[in-house]
Amino acid sequence: MKNKLSWLSIPFTIWMAIFVVVPILIMAVYSVTSADGLVTGENFVGMGDYAVVFVRSFWLAILATLVCLLIGYPVAYMMAKEGQGFQRVAMALIMLPMWMNFLLRTYSWMSILENNGLLNQLFRSIGLISLYNSVTGSNIEYFQLLRTPGAVVLGMVYNYLPFMILPIYSVILKLDNSLLEAAQDLGANSVNVFRKVILPLSLPGVLSGVTMVFVPSVSTFAISRLLGGGTQMMLGDLIENQFLGGAYNPHLGAAISMVMMVIVVVCMVVMNHFGEGEEQAVML
Amino acid sequence: MSKELIRLDRCTMVFDEDVVLDNINLNIQDKEFLTLLGPSGCGKSTTLRIIGGFQMPTSGDVFFDGVRINSVPPYRRAINTVFQKYALFPHLNVFENVAFGLRIPKTDANGAKVKLPEEEIHSRVMEMLEVVNLKGFEKRRTTALSGGQQQRVAIARALVNRPKVLLLDEPLGALDLKLRKDMQKELKRIQKAMEITFVYVTHDQEEALAMSDTIVVMDKGCIQQIGSPKDIYNEPQNAFVADFIGESNIIDGIMRADGVVEIFNRRFQCLDSGFEKDEAVDVVIRPEDVDIVPLEQGQLKGTVTDVTFKGMQYDIIVDFYGFKWLIQTTDLAPVGSNIGIKIDPDGFHVMKKSRYSGMFGDYSSYSEEFDEISQGVGDDEE
Numbered sequence A: 001m002k003n004k005l006s007w008l009s010i011p012f013t014i015w016m017a018i019f020v021v022v023p024i025l026i027m028a029v030y031s032v033t034s035a036d037g038l039v040t041g042e043n044f045v046g047m048g049d050y051a052v053v054f055v056r057s058f059w060l061a062i063l064a065t066l067v068c069l070l071i072g073y074p075v076a077y078m079m080a081k082e083g084q085g086f087q088r089v090a091m092a093l094i095m096l097p098m099w100m101n102f103l104l105r106t107y108s109w110m111s112i113l114e115n116n117g118l119l120n121q122l123f124r125s126i127g128l129i130s131l132y133n134s135v136t137g138s139n140i141e142y143f144q145l146l147r148t149p150g151a152v153v154l155g156m157v158y159n160y161l162p163f164m165i166l167p168i169y170s171v172i173l174k175l176d177n178s179l180l181e182a183a184q185d186l187g188a189n190s191v192n193v194f195r196k197v198i199l200p201l202s203l204p205g206v207l208s209g210v211t212m213v214f215v216p217s218v219s220t221f222a223i224s225r226l227l228g229g230g231t232q233m234m235l236g237d238l239i240e241n242q243f244l245g246g247a248y249n250p251h252l253g254a255a256i257s258m259v260m261m262v263i264v265v266v267c268m269v270v271m272n273h274f275g276e277g278e279e280q281a282v283m284l
Numbered sequence B: 001m002s003k004e005l006i007r008l009d010r011c012t013m014v015f016d017e018d019v020v021l022d023n024i025n026l027n028i029q030d031k032e033f034l035t036l037l038g039p040s041g042c043g044k045s046t047t048l049r050i051i052g053g054f055q056m057p058t059s060g061d062v063f064f065d066g067v068r069i070n071s072v073p074p075y076r077r078a079i080n081t082v083f084q085k086y087a088l089f090p091h092l093n094v095f096e097n098v099a100f101g102l103r104i105p106k107t108d109a110n111g112a113k114v115k116l117p118e119e120e121i122h123s124r125v126m127e128m129l130e131v132v133n134l135k136g137f138e139k140r141r142t143t144a145l146s147g148g149q150q151q152r153v154a155i156a157r158a159l160v161n162r163p164k165v166l167l168l169d170e171p172l173g174a175l176d177l178k179l180r181k182d183m184q185k186e187l188k189r190i191q192k193a194m195e196i197t198f199v200y201v202t203h204d205q206e207e208a209l210a211m212s213d214t215i216v217v218m219d220k221g222c223i224q225q226i227g228s229p230k231d232i233y234n235e236p237q238n239a240f241v242a243d244f245i246g247e248s249n250i251i252d253g254i255m256r257a258d259g260v261v262e263i264f265n266r267r268f269q270c271l272d273s274g275f276e277k278d279e280a281v282d283v284v285i286r287p288e289d290v291d292i293v294p295l296e297q298g299q300l301k302g303t304v305t306d307v308t309f310k311g312m313q314y315d316i317i318v319d320f321y322g323f324k325w326l327i328q329t330t331d332l333a334p335v336g337s338n339i340g341i342k343i344d345p346d347g348f349h350v351m352k353k354s355r356y357s358g359m360f361g362d363y364s365s366y367s368e369e370f371d372e373i374s375q376g377v378g379d380d381e382e
Ligand SMILES: Nc1ncnc2c1ncn2[C@@H]1O[C@H](COP(=O)(O)OP(=O)(O)O)[C@@H](O)[C@H]1O
Pocket: B015, B016, B020, B038, B039, B040, B041, B042, B043, B044, B045, B046, B047, B382
């Protein structure tokens, strides 16, 4: 059966080869050559100037992933435990924003977070800003929300949260109810049932959620540019700049992409390993 | 010597207007092996889940050691369960599965949490693995075990907590026949050795007869009869019980006087009494209680219509005046022959008429029923 149908995967294999493997090879070649076609390591050496962008990217991506996990796990858990009706409504609410264009979504956040945006207007009208001024003795017109790392993290969390919720939700939903009853039967109250059964058994979902949020977060562009307002440049923006922007240098851009890719892959491998270790740790 | 441990008092369970248990009264004695027996869907698991605390009866009370426990959650009952599909924790190895209950901190009399010392956990788990013959399997993943081994892990995991009662929901259903017989003996041995009350659920009457001190026969959410295996077999209370436990011919009869029953317009001597004069009754005659005799000595005469060789005996279907009986005998009577039969007075069992009268105990469709049975053995899934 499997073998008879395996020819169906040929188009996909070819597709992957042309549009994934070949581009990576081209990038690899670019990253070790200079504009005049000579093999060189200077692209990698020159990257040191951007260390701060690397650190910021990974730091903000880790933050966004953590926030997604902290929000996403309880939501996923509740969805899986509540009745069908709640599940359907929650699923619709999660999916609805994804039907909107990504840039549109991010622009809306800009108008919410602006110095004169919805949030600051709200704060002003409920007197939060004057309260702040009277308490701290300062004299501000608005809270600086846009152009902060927080705004970038918010943008990433908003965009990538569904990728955390969905895998965790589906793992918890598939948990065999008799396992939970067995745990109760053996003396576990609801806290212990969660700690000793649900949590360890939902780790695979957590792991894939973390991967699905972290990878796009670390390579994010646009969000950081729009919500960070140029002060929060991330790797994605940096690379974009090398190919399309003023700093035109595809060789450097390729080199940065390669390094980022390697770091991400290493992170994923380590984390998956850690995940398995976790399972074994529970076992011991 | 025995004392009541669990009592279900007028328990009724309704699921979306479906009455699944109808006014169940049941006493379970300390240290007894009690079996809930009945066809699939009759409410056995639901009864067990009420005892275990996983389901609250819609009405009625559950008592444990004289205390009402309706709203006591499962984790605070001195009861453990072996689940129908074992429900072993896939993320834990055999040792940790068995140790699960021991590792959960218990609240002592002063409300403080106490943890068992690691050495005690270790020794109790190892002791239990020895009881269920799984020494050397501690480090194995449960997913890598055979059905019988998983079964035994589930039993060890429950028993290691030293419950007063062990609930078992068709624990042997997924095992093949040979293994099932071995495990029946094994379970009986464990129950004797550990002096624990077992409440066992099965739809297999042979299993129930072989293992139980007390059998509770259920059908359609009602208890049909409670008694020892011998009582249930020899003195079934109605046609359902007679038919469900072993083979039986069930014939309409009339009780003419104490010790005299009439079937097919002929009077027979029997041992039953206590009926009204001329009361209509159901009469059970077990296939092995019928002797084949020469035609002229027969109390009844009939024609053989079907013979099946069963190894130990022949199953013979005999037509008596249009009503087909099953007779089990070692004497071969060929198809088409006319035979006489003789039944001793203790071969009759007279029952009051019930809602089941006329529904069972006729072997006109014997071959079809036989097919059903042999299919049923093949796929034991509910
Ligand atoms: N949680 C439930 N919700 C609705 N119906 C149920 C539920 N549990 C059991 N039932 C119904 O109750 C009846 C008895 O079930 P059960 O006690 O499992 O029977 P048994 O174990 O004797 O086969 C079945 O008809 C079943 O469909």
